[in-house]
Amino acid sequence: MAVDTGAKEKRILSLQHLQVEKEGKPLVKVNTQVNGQSVLTIMGPSGCGKTTLLNAISGQLAAPFTFTGDISINGRSVIALEPYKRNIGIMFQDALLFEHMSVKENIAFAMPPKLHSTKQAQSQAIDTMLQEVSLEGFGDRGIEALSGGQQARVSLLRTLAAEPDVVLLDEPFSKLDASLRSQIRTWTFEQIKQRNIPAVLVTHDIEDANAAGGEIIELMPC
């Protein structure tokens, strides 16, 4: 499986003197590296540019924001690449599953083309993925039929199915019930580390940061 091959290569996301600016005025400044076994956490009050920083990394930065510095994955700069060619997965606080597709179709949509030789092989691979997160038999269900926790799990499966080089997490746990929260959180970090994917987490919850267990950057209120 992809997990084994992934663990061998060394994956590093580096943000070199990355500075996000709003109308020319500096907003956020970061200079760090994340490897596949760790999660970088960005903390700070809302409105100080956490999400904007993620947008810069994923290539979705829009006016009036700009950035300077470099973003590279495994030593290759990605800033010239269009967002969809960067191979950077994003997760938000909502699962954002496509409602006109079934659970299985959502995951298949994310898989790189020709990863599996036949439709059947693909279908079986998805069944296995669902089985691993105890969602066996949910493949042909519609999205509306899933609970919040189930949607969160499918959302992560979808992100991972695209085999991203980096994962960005924009407060992905903030809408979950307290009871589910720590469970989904532990499981998400486990899955990401298992696949050796560098991750950046944006949150204002210190428990999230502690669970992530990596470097924590606190942004100043602005």
Place this chain on the structure above:
Amino acid sequence: MFSQITVYARYALLLLLLVPVTVGVIGVVFPALGYFPALGEHSFSFRIFVELLNVQHIGQMIWLSLFSGVGSTILASFITFLLLAHCYQSSLLNKIQALLSPMLVLPHAAAAIALLFVLSPSGLVARFIGTITDSAMPSTTVGLFPYDEWGLSVLLVLVIKEVPFILLMALSVMAQPNNKQKLEGYQRAGTALGYSAPSTFFKLILPSIYTQIKLPILAVLVFATSNVEIPLLIGLNNPSTLSVAILHWFNHVDLSMRLLGSAASILQGVVCVLAIVVFFTVERMISWWGRRQLSTGRRNFFNRTVALLGTCTFGIYAFLIAGVVYTVVSYSFAEHWVFPRLFPEALTLLHWKTAFSAIGQPLLNTLLLGLATSVSSVVLVLLTLESEVLVPATRKAAALFSFSLFLPLLVPGVAFLYGLVWFQQLLSVHSLGFHTYIAHMVYVLPYVYLSLAVSYQRFDNRYVMVAQSLGKSPFQVFWYVKLPALLNSVLVAWALGLAISFSQYLPTMLASGGAIPTVTTEAVASVSGSSVRLTAVYAVIQAVMPLLGFVIAWTLPKLITLNRERRRTHNRKSKRISSHMSRKERLEKKVVHHGR
């Protein structure tokens, strides 16, 4: 690649809106100034304007246009706000929306014809009165409706047709996400401060949405001031409104009358500007008065009156719609229908047979034009909306864009269509179909755009970000994620475009020179014909056709969802069977193993 195509689409849309109107205006300015080589006129002068101002009753024509246009728009806005004040935030609102929607998509010509059937001296209302008073003859002199010299009947029909449009525009503005939250907050705050529902609406809600529905109201104003079909069918003929006079001058056998028509088109433009000035003056006065009311602290605002008037409006619409449907359908099947009886004596299919034998070609023309314009408009508008996301325009370009979007709605049709046709004839005399298509597009595009833009901009952009982060190109995101999610709105915009194209009278008549008859042009022509019953048949067909588009738009998404669910259940079942099978196979293998 894809984003480049969307940018081209944006330019194409801009050109389709700007060029016909500009060329059209130029095309009437020249003849109006006396330059018309085809008739041997080569000199520029104001001679024709002088001639125009000496036309008999010209003052009254201008007055009729102004009175019916401004009067109907002010009255319709007032009624719409009353309705909203009465039932905003109540369950009645949905009912009213459903009740008024058929009125909205009914072509103007059909609405005028239908109301003739109900309100004319031999119409349904007169029959009611006749039955009660036991009079055998319809009165021909007493009734104000139709053909009154003050333009009141034209005003009435315009009001009936405008209220649904303004209401729907207001509702769509109020439903925009950034407005919705704010307005709900205002509503709660107003109620908490002890303001009654109508006063909350008039003092808090209306002031904050009014600027956003001003432009659609201005479009209504210009349309009402320059509309042709309604005064042609309902208004007095001599003097008529200016727009109807223009139509007659352009269609006159004496071609030199076209110069007069051109000058009158310019005058029509001036009249529309005048109408806007009058409207703004009234608006200023009301807002000045309203602003003073804000600080009086009065918690109530004619609560009972608003409720009463709201209910009355609702009742009148319900009666009119029921009456229209009953009379028109009955007339289309009636053999004899003696006044003042409320039911026809005998029924026949004759009128329908006559209509069907003649309507084949017009029906085909209508459908072809409608499909071509609505489908190409939806495609162009979708690509344009996508280009606004992919390649955001500068602020100036965006302003120019929204201006050109309303241009065809703010320049009266009678003022530029003749010029456009003159120009089209210069280019080619043979491609009538294409000319008519362009003339329709000018009107279909803005409505399709306005209809789709709201839901497109409401779409959660994070879905796009997620899809892109999964490695999907902008085109794939558009095709696999956005389009399916927006299917409902896309289909509704398509149906609206279809309805707009179906209802076009003047653009069809002029651009095709009458050579491409459609259901609408035939219906208008049939009014001056001999058979009332045939006209009824045309009115029914005219009313049903746009509804068919909306029925498709409403049912297709449901069918697709149903089909999707059926496929999923099928998949689930077949999997259960196959897992069952494999268990059986395994068992069999075991048996074989044991057997060995």
